Amino acid sequence: MTMAIEGWFALGEDGVALLGTRCAACGTVCFPPRRDLCPNPRCDGDSMEEVTLPRRGRVWSYTNACYPPPAPFVAADPYVPVTLAAVELDEVGIVVLGQVRDLTVNELEVGMELELTSGPLADGPLVWMWRPVQ
């Protein structure tokens, strides 16, 4: 299976996990992973360690995309609208955007708990997605 983006998520025995980085000096957590300088403006750290991010979080905001995004996105033909959620991850508190499976925009609410899963994009590569907690 081809990953849509190498190095941003991984498939393990217990499912898909996002790969972030944590600054060894101040503990700031990043996604997408940064491998050089800490993004915290008050920190001079340059040692970012890879961490597996929490697989659950709560909806911070959401929307749907009723028109196909522009290239290089490859849309299904005919286009199927997608639901998108920005989810604040448990423990680390950063917000990660992703497509939502099994829920329409009318079924989402701010604060709803979602968990990470994966699914194929229209042109085949696998990407992380959100779904209701199973």
Ligand SMILES: [Zn+2]
């Ligand atoms: Zn730092």
